Amino acid sequence: MATFTRDTEIFRNEDMLREDYQPDSITAREDEISTYTAALQPIVNGAQPRNIFLYGKTGVGKTAVSRYLLKQLQRDTEQYDDVELSVCWLNCTNLSSSYQVAVNLVNQLRPADDQISTTGYPQQRVFDILYEELDQIGGTVLLVLDEIDHIGSDDEILYEIPRARSNGYLSKAKPGVIGISNDFGFRDDLSPKVKDTLCEEEIHFSPYNAPELRAILEERVAGAMYDDAVDDAVIALCAAIAAQDTGSARQALDILYKSGEIARTNSEKRLTEEHVHQAREKLEQSQVEHGMRELTKHGHLALVAMLQLAFEQETPARIRDVYPLYRRIAEGSNVDPLVRRRMHDHLADLAMLGILDRQMKNEGRAGGHYYQYEFDVDLDIVGDVVRDFDSIALPKGVTARIE
Numbered sequence: 001m002a003t004f005t006r007d008t009e010i011f012r013n014e015d016m017l018r019e020d021y022q023p024d025s026i027t028a029r030e031d032e033i034s035t036y037t038a039a040l041q042p043i044v045n046g047a048q049p050r051n052i053f054l055y056g057k058t059g060v061g062k063t064a065v066s067r068y069l070l071k072q073l074q075r076d077t078e079q080y081d082d083v084e085l086s087v088c089w090l091n092c093t094n095l096s097s098s099y100q101v102a103v104n105l106v107n108q109l110r111p112a113d114d115q116i117s118t119t120g121y122p123q124q125r126v127f128d129i130l131y132e133e134l135d136q137i138g139g140t141v142l143l144v145l146d147e148i149d150h151i152g153s154d155d156e157i158l159y160e161i162p163r164a165r166s167n168g169y170l171s172k173a174k175p176g177v178i179g180i181s182n183d184f185g186f187r188d189d190l191s192p193k194v195k196d197t198l199c200e201e202e203i204h205f206s207p208y209n210a211p212e213l214r215a216i217l218e219e220r221v222a223g224a225m226y227d228d229a230v231d232d233a234v235i236a237l238c239a240a241i242a243a244q245d246t247g248s249a250r251q252a253l254d255i256l257y258k259s260g261e262i263a264r265t266n267s268e269k270r271l272t273e274e275h276v277h278q279a280r281e282k283l284e285q286s287q288v289e290h291g292m293r294e295l296t297k298h299g300h301l302a303l304v305a306m307l308q309l310a311f312e313q314e315t316p317a318r319i320r321d322v323y324p325l326y327r328r329i330a331e332g333s334n335v336d337p338l339v340r341r342r343m344h345d346h347l348a349d350l351a352m353l354g355i356l357d358r359q360m361k362n363e364g365r366a367g368g369h370y371y372q373y374e375f376d377v378d379l380d381i382v383g384d385v386v387r388d389f390d391s392i393a394l395p396k397g398v399t400a401r402i403e
């Protein structure tokens with residue numbers, strides 16, 4: 001018997017449930033699409049493009065709607081000889097300055113064998129090279145800067161590019177910037193001059209509610225899964241869970257996909273509500289695991305100290321109990337320990353990530369309050385992560401329990 005046989009019961013086209021799938025149609029975003037379309041209209045008229053800033057939490061369709069509309073815009077402007085539209089898409093994750101964004105834009109616009117180095121130029125020189133590239137392309141050039149918040153406060157480029165034409169740096173190209181961000185703080189903290197320029201048109205994407213997520217899932221499922229594999233109750237449950245938690249279409253799609261994988265692994269023909277609950281738990285678990293692995297060295301040390309206390313039944317614990325242990329583990333691992341207050345920040349971070357639970361306690365009449373911490377996740381999961389900390393000398397009390 002073959003080890004592998006093709007799916008005939010659950011997934012018809014599972015690629016449609018994956019992160020990088022671009023849907024042909026967008027559901028439940030009529031108002032945003034209408035505002036966005038109006039903001040892009042000057043391009044069709046051959047006029048200078050407006051700068052657009054899209055913001056909203058993760059998974060609410062900012063990227064999907066942009067890709068969908070810009071594709072339509074490219075198709076529809078082809079009929080006008082006097083409109084030449086180019087779209088350059090840059091994901092700014094890990095690009096933390098205007099310089100880095102400019103270099104990456106240049107390299108995106110240039111052929112692979114003519115790239116510039118990512119270091120070593122004065123900033124103005126990189127901007128000049130970028131303007132040369134833009135002028136070489138000519139016409140309307142839309143620069144889509146996804147995850148733009150990574151640029152932080154070094155945001156000069158967001159002011160410079162839109163002004164480049166009026167400042168005389170460009171003669172042939174009409175640039176427009178579309179910034180996309182899920183960090184609300186970034187938008188609020190933009191300097192007034194950048195805000196005025198970049199946020200000429202602002203479009204806010206709000207979290208989806210359950211009926212909207214249901215509509216998105218139904219549309220996707222029709223192509224991705226076999227008709228008999230999923231029923232309305234399963235779709236409604238995935239939508240309800242995601243709506244209550246984040247309002248993210250990504251989360252709803254992930255839960256559905258994971259549920260299908262669980263059903264497939266169990267050789268079952270239909271998804272059930274139980275599969276959905278299991279899927280949600282698994283996804284939450286892998287998210288927490290990922291969060292723990294991504295912590296800094298001191299975050300890892302704090303985690304190990306907390307784990308030891310948990311194994312010794314000494315949690316909930318106060319910072320005064322965690323700190324000496326943290327110090328000892330840090331010194332044993334040849335790491336300079338942080339001062340107590342800084343180390344406390346790491347415990348607070350662990351609480352923010354949902355790894356620890358933090359409770360404030362009041363100390364009787366004398367006043368004063370303190371925090372108590374304990375794990376909010378299964379200790380086995382923490383143990384699985386901690387086992388891979390190669391550069392930390394784990395205390396015996398921990399190794400004995402996780403091996």
Ligand SMILES: Nc1ncnc2c1ncn2[C@@H]1O[C@H](COP(=O)(O)OP(=O)(O)OP(=O)(O)O)[C@@H](O)[C@H]1O
Pocket residue numbers: 018019020021022023025026027028029056057058059060061062063064065181182216249250253
């Ligand atoms: N209205 C919609 N119709 C169909 N699919 C959607 C819709 N909104 C989101 N999706 C799908 O949900 C997933 C996440 O959407 P998208 O990447 O656009 O979110 P985002 O707001 O850009 O998130 P992030 O800020 O994390 O980049 C994608 O797979 C996308 O195809």
